[in-house]
Amino acid sequence: MVDIPVMRKTRFVCILDTHNASPGGAFQLPKGDVLIHAGDMTNQGSFKELQKTVNWIEESDFECKIVIAGTFNLDVVDQNLKNAGNHDITLDTDFYAQFGLYFHNQEPQDSKKCQELLERSHSILWLKHESGTIKLASPTGPRTSFKLFGSPFSPAKGMWAFGYDPDEASQIWNKIPLDTDIVVTHTPAKYHCDETKERRAAGCTALRETLWRVRPRLAICGHIHEGRDVERVRWDLGAPNIKYKEWSSEPWVDPGGENKKLSLVDLTRKHGAAIENDGSIGDTINEPVAGQSKATLPTIVPTIPQQIIEGSMAGSKRTAKVGLSRIVNSVLAIPPEAMPPATRGQGGMPPSLRCDLEALSGRLGRKETCFINAAIMASSWPHGGGGKKFNKPIVVDVDLPVWDR
Numbered sequence: 001m002v003d004i005p006v007m008r009k010t011r012f013v014c015i016l017d018t019h020n021a022s023p024g025g026a027f028q029l030p031k032g033d034v035l036i037h038a039g040d041m042t043n044q045g046s047f048k049e050l051q052k053t054v055n056w057i058e059e060s061d062f063e064c065k066i067v068i069a070g071t072f073n074l075d076v077v078d079q080n081l082k083n084a085g086n087h088d089i090t091l092d093t094d095f096y097a098q099f100g101l102y103f104h105n106q107e108p109q110d111s112k113k114c115q116e117l118l119e120r121s122h123s124i125l126w127l128k129h130e131s132g133t134i135k136l137a138s139p140t141g142p143r144t145s146f147k148l149f150g151s152p153f154s155p156a157k158g159m160w161a162f163g164y165d166p167d168e169a170s171q172i173w174n175k176i177p178l179d180t181d182i183v184v185t186h187t188p189a190k191y192h193c194d195e196t197k198e199r200r201a202a203g204c205t206a207l208r209e210t211l212w213r214v215r216p217r218l219a220i221c222g223h224i225h226e227g228r229d230v231e232r233v234r235w236d237l238g239a240p241n242i243k244y245k246e247w248s249s250e251p252w253v254d255p256g257g258e259n260k261k262l263s264l265v266d267l268t269r270k271h272g273a274a275i276e277n278d279g280s281i282g283d284t285i286n287e288p289v290a291g292q293s294k295a296t297l298p299t300i301v302p303t304i305p306q307q308i309i310e311g312s313m314a315g316s317k318r319t320a321k322v323g324l325s326r327i328v329n330s331v332l333a334i335p336p337e338a339m340p341p342a343t344r345g346q347g348g349m350p351p352s353l354r355c356d357l358e359a360l361s362g363r364l365g366r367k368e369t370c371f372i373n374a375a376i377m378a379s380s381w382p383h384g385g386g387g388k389k390f391n392k393p394i395v396v397d398v399d400l401p402v403w404d405r
């Protein structure tokens with residue numbers, strides 16, 4: 001008997017790119033279960049700037065408060081990666097040691113003390129290109145759980161922290177575990193909520209490709225202030241030999257635009273808009289390898305679907321076997337016993353080596369991802385003659401599994 005999980009609405013309030021702005025003046029902070037701040041809390045990462053932001057995050061009324069920023073962790077990211085990408089520069093130890101005086105020449109900052117503001121917080125979960133499982137345990141909360149990955153990295157542009165070059169991108173984003181429910185990155189993925197004021201797509205191609213593989217329920221980002229938006233992307237999983245395809249992208253109409261309503265994204269079943277993503281993790285999960293991130297990858301078992309062998313290719317069993325052998329040997333050049341199905345236990349033609357087996361096996365319930373650029377600062381940095389302009393936080397309601405029944 002299959003144990004069907006109980007699902008319950010969980011409300012996320014998503015912000016980033018606050019750049020020293022705080023609730024009450026620049027924007028209002030709606031109520032919710034989880035607050036996510038995905039970076040650029042400050043303009044230049046000074047102790048005073050960080051302390052101001054950490055204080056109001058700690059004082060905010062959420063069961064879980066997640067901040068995305070961090071130092072280079074050489075156990076997680078290869079030590080050959082270069083530094084340079086986000087405004088919270090003191091949180092990147094190596095970058096600040098090399099370039100800090102360019103920003104704080106008159107008043108050098110203590111990078112360690114700046115980081116301790118987050119490390120010693122009793123109410124903030126600080127993720128530094130790493131993952132974690134969140135269980136909301138408040139008796140008055142939804143008591144749901146989800147797996148989250150958070151990273152401060154963005155494509156290098158100018159002298160800023162947490163940057164990477166194009167040839168490093170795949171190595172960075174391949175650290176995202178395939179069983180992740182929510183991915184929070186400072187940078188957007190290419191072509192999704194990443195359009196600049198010059199009408200240029202400034203997101204990361206490697207991140208978009210990784211998100212096709214992971215297919216989380218939510219992909220939260222910012223960095224490109226003008227890209228503030230929401231898209232529901234339906235992945236194309238019908239061609240297992242072609243990676244990174246998308247079936248459709250559904251635009252969002254902000255219900256909070258030019259009024260006092262919430263900028264709400266409703267992905268719940270109650271209103272018939274549930275995201276088509278069951279969070280499936282594959283048939284078998286391996287333990288993480290020492291020195292790697294907390295990734296959990298499905299084990300691929302080389303078997304042939306029985307329904308193919310027994311005649312799904314028409315005709316007798318003998319005809320089916322001959323047909324299958326001809327295809328895998330002449331077209332795919334792969335022995336039948338080595339060919340796993342693209343859809344574990346669901347039949348279909350065995351894929352070629354071009355098929356991303358890890359991404360598809362046992363995980364076809366991950367059909368949709370909601371991309372969210374929740375930049376609070378509406379104007380570009382540095383701000384032009386029009387002054388600073390602010391967006392509302394984006395509020396996301398999504399059904400998640402209850403862990404305590």
